Amino acid sequence: MVSRPEYYRSDHQNELVNMLKKRGRALLSQMALADQTREDQVGDIVTFIRNQNINFSNICYVGCKFCAFAAHEGSSHAYRMSQEELEKQALLAQQRKVSEICSTAGIDPKSDLEHYKSVLKTFSANAPNVHIHAFSPFEIYHLAKKEDQEYDTIIDELKSAGLKTLCGTAAEILVQRVRDVLCPNKMTVDEWIEVVKIAHSKGLRSTATVMYGHIETVEDIAEHIQIIRGIQEETKGFTEFIPLPFIHYNTQIYRIGKARAGSTGMEDMALLSASRIYLGDVIPNLQSSWVKTGMKFATLALVAGVNDLGGTLFEERISRFAGATHGVYQSENEFIRFILDANRIPARRDTFYNILEIFNETEKPYQIQLL
Numbered sequence: 001m002v003s004r005p006e007y008y009r010s011d012h013q014n015e016l017v018n019m020l021k022k023r024g025r026a027l028l029s030q031m032a033l034a035d036q037t038r039e040d041q042v043g044d045i046v047t048f049i050r051n052q053n054i055n056f057s058n059i060c061y062v063g064c065k066f067c068a069f070a071a072h073e074g075s076s077h078a079y080r081m082s083q084e085e086l087e088k089q090a091l092l093a094q095q096r097k098v099s100e101i102c103s104t105a106g107i108d109p110k111s112d113l114e115h116y117k118s119v120l121k122t123f124s125a126n127a128p129n130v131h132i133h134a135f136s137p138f139e140i141y142h143l144a145k146k147e148d149q150e151y152d153t154i155i156d157e158l159k160s161a162g163l164k165t166l167c168g169t170a171a172e173i174l175v176q177r178v179r180d181v182l183c184p185n186k187m188t189v190d191e192w193i194e195v196v197k198i199a200h201s202k203g204l205r206s207t208a209t210v211m212y213g214h215i216e217t218v219e220d221i222a223e224h225i226q227i228i229r230g231i232q233e234e235t236k237g238f239t240e241f242i243p244l245p246f247i248h249y250n251t252q253i254y255r256i257g258k259a260r261a262g263s264t265g266m267e268d269m270a271l272l273s274a275s276r277i278y279l280g281d282v283i284p285n286l287q288s289s290w291v292k293t294g295m296k297f298a299t300l301a302l303v304a305g306v307n308d309l310g311g312t313l314f315e316e317r318i319s320r321f322a323g324a325t326h327g328v329y330q331s332e333n334e335f336i337r338f339i340l341d342a343n344r345i346p347a348r349r350d351t352f353y354n355i356l357e358i359f360n361e362t363e364k365p366y367q368i369q370l371l
């Protein structure tokens, strides 16, 4: 007997599996419905955020089999940012006038709560007006275990040190059977749900993600999406939903022949359009990841229900170490150029999707900016 999460509903499961399997003209019709739903729910504005990624350490012994970012202490690509490097990165964020620092790290045995708080304080001191969006639910879990404290306490401590929102990563696929293969040493489905719900209840909102294209089935993705919807109905804490296609090249699970070589474009379109149709009324913001798929594909997804393209990033190591080749920086002018060509309205947003600036084609010619 397979155990189902509390949010599982067989009628929703069937509807989602159906949508995730759509191909050909049936998929085109679904994308058109998702596009119409997007227009009704959020209009024609397409957002992006001026943000900077800071992955402050990749030292990690958890051994998730899909991860090419982690390294053991002393190995050739291991790094841990020094205090000077953290300060330099935060100062760069300030100079670049980003509205968000996005920061996560591996589960570094040398990182304790004090270190996490000092990272936050370094960001706040050197980039005082920049929103800090950081740490996965697994980092919260790790700190709670390491410090022998409740999740509540860890979250309170991090909030008081400057944490404003939580990354919705470490979700991968919220099906225990899949996690037992993909990341057996990571937190369980129930633990991920618990941390996220506690964070939301304490006013610490988060993104929601799914990582797909490896060993999961469409049924697993459908179950995952139902969990995300169920949490959102209770907490209203998710700011957006971000499907993240698996980057396979340098990962152990792909090299030993146990995982697919990432998703196909059809799978991506089916998932994005299904996400808009199924989640859009509770999570109106749906992001397509240019880091994973490139700008051309990410912006093609604007006709499948997407209304957000993520951030400028400036720096990105997790996907790059896994073999992604789409770069680590996207200029605002590139976002604007692609969005205008989709006959939509480009706008810069903050982490909570407040619009900071709308770009009007007639007022200013947007050209490709050479770096």
Ligand code: SF4
Residues within 6 Å of the ligand: 060, 061, 062, 063, 064, 067, 068, 069, 070, 105, 106, 107, 138, 183
């Ligand atoms: S996904 Fe995170 S926890 Fe897992 S091995 Fe990579 S860095 Fe460590």
